[in-house]
Amino acid sequence: MTCGGDPCYDAAMHAPSAEDLLADVAMAGRIDAITAILNVICRVTKLRFAAVARVTEDRWIACQVRDELGLGLTRGSELPIETTICNDIRQRGHAVVIDHVAEDERFCSHPVPARYGFQSYISLPIVLPDGTFFGTLCALDTLPAKVSSDETFSMFKLFADLVGFHLDAQKRIDANAALLMDARQSSDLREQFIAVLGHDLRNPLAAISAGSRVLMKQELNDQAHDVLALMQGCVRRMTGLIDNVLDFARGRLGGGLVLERNAKEPLEPTLLHVIDELQTAWPDRMIDLSLGQIGFVDCDRARLGQLVTNLVSNALIHGAPGAPVRISVGSEGGQLLIDVSNTGEPIPAAVLDKLFHPFVRMASQSQQHGLGLGLYIASEIARAHGGTLTATSSKDETRFTFRMQMCGVGQERVVQQRAG
Numbered sequence: 001m002t003c004g005g006d007p008c009y010d011a012a013m014h015a016p017s018a019e020d021l022l023a024d025v026a027m028a029g030r031i032d033a034i035t036a037i038l039n040v041i042c043r044v045t046k047l048r049f050a051a052v053a054r055v056t057e058d059r060w061i062a063c064q065v066r067d068e069l070g071l072g073l074t075r076g077s078e079l080p081i082e083t084t085i086c087n088d089i090r091q092r093g094h095a096v097v098i099d100h101v102a103e104d105e106r107f108c109s110h111p112v113p114a115r116y117g118f119q120s121y122i123s124l125p126i127v128l129p130d131g132t133f134f135g136t137l138c139a140l141d142t143l144p145a146k147v148s149s150d151e152t153f154s155m156f157k158l159f160a161d162l163v164g165f166h167l168d169a170q171k172r173i174d175a176n177a178a179l180l181m182d183a184r185q186s187s188d189l190r191e192q193f194i195a196v197l198g199h200d201l202r203n204p205l206a207a208i209s210a211g212s213r214v215l216m217k218q219e220l221n222d223q224a225h226d227v228l229a230l231m232q233g234c235v236r237r238m239t240g241l242i243d244n245v246l247d248f249a250r251g252r253l254g255g256g257l258v259l260e261r262n263a264k265e266p267l268e269p270t271l272l273h274v275i276d277e278l279q280t281a282w283p284d285r286m287i288d289l290s291l292g293q294i295g296f297v298d299c300d301r302a303r304l305g306q307l308v309t310n311l312v313s314n315a316l317i318h319g320a321p322g323a324p325v326r327i328s329v330g331s332e333g334g335q336l337l338i339d340v341s342n343t344g345e346p347i348p349a350a351v352l353d354k355l356f357h358p359f360v361r362m363a364s365q366s367q368q369h370g371l372g373l374g375l376y377i378a379s380e381i382a383r384a385h386g387g388t389l390t391a392t393s394s395k396d397e398t399r400f401t402f403r404m405q406m407c408g409v410g411q412e413r414v415v416q417q418r419a420g
Contacts (some may be wrong), residue, residue, distance in 0.1 A: 015056050024134070025054050027174060028063035029075050031166050033234065037159050038066040040230055041139050044223045045152060047120065049073075050139040052163060055086045063135070069142060071116070085112050085123060086136045093133075095124040097153065100144035120145035122152070124160040128168045129204060137163055151215075151224040158211055158231065165204045201242050209235045233281050243306070244373040247380070248358055257384045263298035263407065267336075270301040271329060274308050282316050285325065292330035297406045299336070299385055307381045307389075308338065310374040311400050315342035319398070331406060336387075338402040347393035355391055378402075 016024065028034060038050040048068035054061045060079045067073055081087050085096055098104050098121040101113040113121070123138035137160045139147075146152070212231045215224075247257060268291060275289050308327070315325040319342030328339040347355065354360050356379035359372045378400075382389035387404025 015058075021054060021056065021059065021061070025061050025063050025076060027170050028052060028054065028167060031064075031170055033166050034064045034163055035066075036230075036234070037137075037163065038064060040227055041156075041159065042066050042068065044155070044227050045122075045139060045145065045147060047122075047139040047141040047145055047147070049118075049141065050137075052126065052137055053086060053135045055081070055084075055090050055133075055135040057081070057087065057090070060084050060086055083112060083115055085121075086138070089123055089125050089136055090133055093125055093127075095122070095153070095156070097122045097148045099146055099148050102144075116140075117142050119143055120147055122147040122156060124156050126160050126164050126167070128164050128171075130168070134164065134167055151220050154215055155224065155227055158208060158215075161204075161211075162208055162231075162234070165208070169201060201238075201245075205235060205238055205242070236277070236281065244310070244377045247377050248373050257303070257380055259300040259303060259384050261298055261300050263296050265301065267294060267297045267299065267301055267304065270305045271308060274305045275312070275327065278309065278312050278316070285316055285321070286323075287312065287316075288324045288326045290326070290328045290330075292328075294329060294331050294336060295406065297336050299404070300381075303381045303384070304338075307378045307402060308340070310378040311338075311340040311402075314374055315340055315398070315400075318342070318344060320344040334406055335403050336406050339399060341397050341399040343397055346395050347391070347398060352391060352393055356389065 034052050038052070041050045042048060049066070049071060051065045051067075051073065052063045054063055058081055060081045062073050062075055062077045064075055065073050065077070073079075088094075089096060098107055098113075098119075101107050101110075101119045101121070107113055107121075113119070118140040119142055121138070121140040123136045126134045126137055128134055137156065139156075208231070212228050212235070216228050220228075271289075271291065275287060279285075279287050312325055312327060319325055323343040325340065325342045328337075328341075330337050351360065356375050358376040360376070379389045382402055382404065385404045387402060389400065389402050391398070391400050393399075
């Protein structure tokens, strides 16, 4: 069967050059979210092959592939365009969904399924926000499968939109990164770009979040609910990334972070909520929290929650996968003390010296997603509170330590009176 759509792109747009085409494939290959999407598709649908492909009038190139069928396709593999169904999808803007080729009137005698031996197949166009057709998100198996259900099709549609969103964002980042190579323009262009990018990313992200919430209200099976929960987690992580980007822009263009300090509310609930969210997002990792008595703290609780989120997320990404991330919160000499530690490869000394600078990432983790702003934002939050954020790293442990005075000037006596 084919599923209709309302294509907002022009299939006759000028073909990209060979150089641009390969650049598109390389760009898509760097996006970790696409890897996660293909893994989820195979796990939920039980289809054993899934791919994102760059498709033009005369070329089909795999950008990322999950192949449990042993078809031999990997990133950069090409298929003759005439041996695929994707060019028809490119021209018509319609999805193609087949539960069982042998029972499908249109495809039972079609040469493409016969050539590759698949029986179930689903493929949707990937269209960028500006209406440009990029390629297809497809999955297939040599066995029949019920891929035409509303739940499965809605999941693929959301994932195709999400891939298009990531591709557009990465393309913007790459394009502006090239411009920023010019040292005379790097500062102004980078900060203007980040301010615009952070704003523009919110609209498609809100649409994806709203769409997944609508689907969660419908009667779906457990697997569909698991997928939607994963998507919501993705939205939360992308929201955090956008928040870091906007904080960077505000800090550079607006004179620093603005705090809403309050010594009348406890800090503990905020920290517990942050740890719960992180544990939900990283269910396979151990997060060990030691929370001591800290009493009254004159702080912006939301900002300190953001600081802890950034530090723990960094530890989860770069720490040893089988070892816990440990968080210790307490007081010492009238100061709030927060430690976040993990084991794993030590941070090189050259990187450690500039770890809290913007756009700094560990060279050994260059494939990890992110802009290298999380630790910079954490250090700015610490500075705005009049505190310090330091880091040490050895072969035994990497530790980040935040310290700040628990009470502002003139508040210590009030706190003592309350405690008495």
